[in-house]
Amino acid sequence: MSSEEEDSFVHVVPGGSPERGSPELNVEKIQRGIERWKVLSALPEKKMVFKGLVTKKEDMNKLKLTPVIHYPLLGGSALITFEKAEVAQRIIEAKEHMVQLNYGEELDELDLCRVRVQAGPVDLLLPSALEVRLRQSSRSILVCDLPSLDIPGEALLDKLELIFSKKKNGGSEVESREFLGDSNQVLLTFVEEGVAGPLIARGCIQVPIGKREYKLKISPCMSGDIADLQLQPSRCPRTVLLSGIPDVLQEETMRDTLEIHFQKASHGGGEVDALAYVPAGRHGVAVFTEDKDKD
Numbered sequence: 001m002s003s004e005e006e007d008s009f010v011h012v013v014p015g016g017s018p019e020r021g022s023p024e025l026n027v028e029k030i031q032r033g034i035e036r037w038k039v040l041s042a043l044p045e046k047k048m049v050f051k052g053l054v055t056k057k058e059d060m061n062k063l064k065l066t067p068v069i070h071y072p073l074l075g076g077s078a079l080i081t082f083e084k085a086e087v088a089q090r091i092i093e094a095k096e097h098m099v100q101l102n103y104g105e106e107l108d109e110l111d112l113c114r115v116r117v118q119a120g121p122v123d124l125l126l127p128s129a130l131e132v133r134l135r136q137s138s139r140s141i142l143v144c145d146l147p148s149l150d151i152p153g154e155a156l157l158d159k160l161e162l163i164f165s166k167k168k169n170g171g172s173e174v175e176s177r178e179f180l181g182d183s184n185q186v187l188l189t190f191v192e193e194g195v196a197g198p199l200i201a202r203g204c205i206q207v208p209i210g211k212r213e214y215k216l217k218i219s220p221c222m223s224g225d226i227a228d229l230q231l232q233p234s235r236c237p238r239t240v241l242l243s244g245i246p247d248v249l250q251e252e253t254m255r256d257t258l259e260i261h262f263q264k265a266s267h268g269g270g271e272v273d274a275l276a277y278v279p280a281g282r283h284g285v286a287v288f289t290e291d292k293d294k295d
Helices: 027-035 085-094 153-164 196-202 251-263
Strands: 007-014 068-074 077-082 096-100 114-144 174-179 186-190 204-209 212-243 272-278 283-290
Touching: 068 077, 068 114, 068 272, 077 085, 077 251, 085 096, 085 114, 085 212, 096 251, 114 153, 114 196, 153 174, 153 186, 153 204, 196 204, 196 212, 251 272, 272 283
Parallel strands: none
Antiparallel strands: 007 283, 068 283, 077 212, 077 272, 096 114, 114 186, 114 212, 174 186, 204 212
């Protein structure tokens, strides 16, 4: 991952918990998220057509990590993303900017109102390497290939619990059952250890539902934790942090005023891609994602 990743400023979420200083990646939050991560090691069968693209053997076991960075934004500040990195660099090098607040009004020079704002870079900590240790559960399985039926979800869960709690089907007492989001897959956890292995080896099971029988696939349930996480500093090349903005205009008016000022070539600016402003006394969280559309 390059030390100067292209940045894409997405939005600001109000009500965050900003802290002063450089933002840090919340490793504990990632840890908790991965501990809840359920991975399918066996996917539903699909017909495939070979198109001649061959993957290098050494790349087959690599995990592609796409960071989503939450950046605390204090009151009286703004993030402005330009279409071109060289514009952002000019704004940062100037450090201070006098922003006129009376755009659109015919006023004498003495009546013009200006405010001074500071411009600085946006530095983030991005993950450069991640090692995840995976474990296969001995008590949990994933039931896949569930049919789309006009029955309540709880009724389907009851049917699966009934089937998989029977010894003759290789099951045992079910401790919990739940749908995995909108994936149309069910996670079953048994009370006893070692029940999952023989069911996974079996691969599938015929389940009567209504007047028909359906072949459902049984897959392992994987959980994991972070064994190693390495971070590297990265500077957003197209985004500028504006600070010291006084609370003298309505939020929308101030946002428009800042965008007008920094779009003018005479002020060293250029085309603005996105701008978010947080008034004094409030705070927000900006979300940065990988910018795949910029060179």
